[in-house]
């Protein structure tokens with residue numbers, strides 16, 4: 153265990169580096185890294201790593217070889233020219249435990265833009281918060297994890313175990329970025345992800361899947377509407393049936409950890425498309441949904457439940473019975489996980505949290521998925537999220553609390569000292 157003097161020096165060093173770290177976070181926010189457009193943010197991450205004397209390499213996502221991996225999620229888009237960036241800091245001595253920091257560079261769309269008080273990709277600092285899409289989810293966390301490692305060196309210490317810094321893409325849609333890095337051999341005894349859930353220790357996360365439903369109708373002029381079939385309106389019954397499935401899943405076999413979480417499983421119809429003319433009965437409608445499921449439940453089982461639910465709903469409608477909706481699964485196909493709060497890495501993290509707050513960190517039971525899935529399901533490390541405080545992630549006027557970003561960098565620096573071990 154490192155001495156008080158060493159830890160004090162580490163914490164002071166983080167304070168000295170805080171402006172650089174926050175400036176870097178803002179520079180990352182400036183890059184609008186929505187799906188398929190991550191290249192400039194990846195470049196900024198890579199340049200910063202080089203500037204801080206790390207040795208970053210690009211890790212592509214090769215669907216050809218990854219397709220065989222049970223964690224791979226098929227997607228309808230390509231991976232040409234799209235990369236993760238990984239830097240490994242070698243150990244300066246033996247005897248410590250290895251650590252991997254993972255953070256994602258991709259962000260969700262800021263639309264509708266008119267809901268924002270400012271340009272989502274022109275970050276502004278105001279009253280202790282950084283505003284912008286990705287400020288919370290999760291570019292400040294990426295800055296915190298990189299600067300925590302930098303702080304150890306800047307304070308004049310080495311580490312007794314290797315540390316891997318991994319900045320990935322595709323976290324918001326499928327997790328293939330983090331998976332590609334794991335498949336390339338990047339793994340460690342402990343994994344920390346600074347998702348913006350606050351300074352808590354995540355032990356449980358849900359399974360999540362995406363699906364698309366296509367409904368067909370008969371296009372006619374509205375003057376003879378009874379002769380047509382309105383694909384948009386035919387979708388209502390399907391969505392209602394899926395809502396019932398959601399309610400049933402929330403009622404049955406709820407794991408102990410989720411019993412106190414109100415409405416843990418959420419169905420979201422996130423995209424709805426259909427029709428192109430007010431006076432034409434729409435012949436095609438499609439909607440895309442996200443549904444979560446409890447740890448211990450398989451992806452295949454929930455797929456079956458969705459298929460069954462839609463089939464049953466279609467049978468109740470003569471048109472849909474004859475013209476059943478098409479169901480497509482793409483993107484997320486992650487299963488959930490449940491870990492003990494007292495794993496050694498979590499206890500160490502909690503102890504570091506206590507140094508700064510005087511209190512134990514809260515256990516976090518999550519109702520979403522994160523890149524933890526890759527590590528907990530297929531890796532070898534004890535993996536959790538511990539991150540800054542953010543508001544309005546995936547919404548308008550997203551912001552991250554600056555004090556909380558500095559706090560995370562400090563706790564991470566202490567964790568590096570205690571988990572990996574310092575070398576004077």
Ligand SMILES: [Zn+2]
Nearest residue numbers: 256289290347
């Ligand atoms: Zn995130």
